[in-house]
Amino acid sequence: MVKVGIIGATGYAGENLVYLINMHPEAKIEFMTSHNYSGMMYSDVYKNYNSFIQDVCLNEDDIKEKIKSVDVIFTALPHGKSFDIVKMAVENNVKVIDLGADFRIKDAFVYEKWYRVEHKLQEYLKHAVYGLPEANKDKIKSAKVIANPGCYPTSILLGLMPSLKEKIIDENLIIIDSKSGVSGAGRSANIGTLFCECSESIKAYNVLGHRHTPEIEQELSSFANTSVNVIFTPHLVPMIRGILSVCYCRLKEDINEEKIYSLYEKYYEKEPFVRVVTYLPETRYVKGSNFCDIAIRVDERTKSLIIISAIDNLMKGAAGQALQNMNLMFGFDETLGLKFPSMVP
Known part of the structure; x- marks a missing residue:
């Protein structure tokens, strides 16, 4: 125990x-x-x-x-x-x-x-080991200090890793649009997260200055084995929990959607908490769970790749991922205590 x-x-x-x-x-x-x-x-x-x-x-x-x-x-x-x-x-x-x-x-x-x-x-x-199990599983198993990833970075890194590893996208032309529930701001009293201030509205914040930007670029550069720069814009939406990230990328070559899906499915075939899906992800399908849903769309007209990912910011983006890391550190199956779906509605 x-x-x-x-x-x-x-x-x-x-x-x-x-x-x-x-x-x-x-x-x-x-x-x-x-x-x-x-x-x-x-x-x-x-x-x-x-x-x-x-x-x-x-x-x-x-x-x-x-x-x-x-x-x-x-x-x-x-x-x-x-x-x-x-x-x-x-x-x-x-x-x-x-x-x-x-x-x-x-x-x-x-x-x-x-x-x-x-x-x-x-x-x-x-x-300290960066605690994204889908990238650093072996290092996590022997680590003494784990840096649990941020919530926005988790949704973004999981979406972009396969494309960067396979070098099918331009590393310096990545635009990320992320939207988070209000729980991401924490439990402390804050005027900006009062019900009357954020309900019935949506807003961008910390444009060009969000603290997760260097974390995202650091880890993406590590995966790509080259410098990666991104434009990252987070938004606050009037819901309690969940993150939806949409990454816009320029393809380096002509490659169809079916082939990219095959690439992603192979990349994540042994990862129990990443689901590569054909439907467009929604936060309600991962809410309260440790899953990340990822979908792909290719715009042949503009030679662009659009990657959509959804997580629960308090689970795969925080506590669930932390427990997944604990399981790996102590030799348990990484799904122990975590293998349950979202409850809908």
């Missing part, structure tokens, strides 16, 4: 982790922390856990002794807040899966430029 600690358990990603690990047959929550709700019963914060979870939320400052009692910790904290906890865990031989951004960017200068926070554990960056 894997003993688990969850740091930041009352945010949306943390709560989804609690939900998944509570049902996992080979994992047990030993402790959980919350900055805003320390000392409170978890089931008083989230009343859906009444009669299921009796734990009290600890403060992050109270885990120095507790951390020795677990095999892995999940850190679900804002950027810049995980350094001390991750260092403490590694020094106590405890594995780490970080759902934040602190170990995703390999260049500390780039991290500090985009996140405007000093990186206090630069020596850990070369050892």
Whole structure:
């Protein structure tokens, strides 16, 4: 039985982790922390856990002794807040899966430029493994620190990886249009995510400046083995959860839709959570699940490839992927505790 600690358990990603690990047959929550709700019963914060979870939320400052009692910790904290906890865990031989951004960017200068926070554990960056199982499965199995990918990057990387690997698209002419549910902004009070502010509306935000841009370009460049630049525009849509990403690419050669589908199906044939589909993906078909649906369309008139992908931002984009990584790190089948479909409607 894997003993688990969850740091930041009352945010949306943390709560989804609690939900998944509570049902996992080979994992047990030993402790959980919350900055805003320390000392409170978890089931008083989230009343859906009444009669299921009796734990009290600890403060992050109270885990120095507790951390020795677990095999892995999940850190679900804002950027810049995980350094001390991750260092403490590694020094106590405890594995780490970080759902934040602190170990995703390999260049500390780039991290500090985009996140405007000093990186206090630069020596850990070369050892941290980017936790996208479909790209780094073998490295994840032996990793001590996992950088769980961002939600937008997950939807985008899974959509683009096969095309870049096979070099069928122009690496420097990729336009990405992504739309996310409001839960992606987190649980903290924010005027922009109040019901009256975001309902009945859709808006682009952080145009040319979203912090996931360097992460996307870093990983795409790694897959393509050459520099990749993208234009990435995220949007906020009035729904709770889900991401739909549409990637527009220029084909290098004449290649039909059937052949590209064959390429994608072969690429992902052994990946249990990627579904290459012929219908146009919708967020409702992946909501609450760890699946990513990907569809392809070829515009022969403009020699363009359009890739559409859908994920649940809190599952494959956060907690579900984190649990998938835990399964790989501890030698379980990667689908353990995760193999269930979306519930519709």
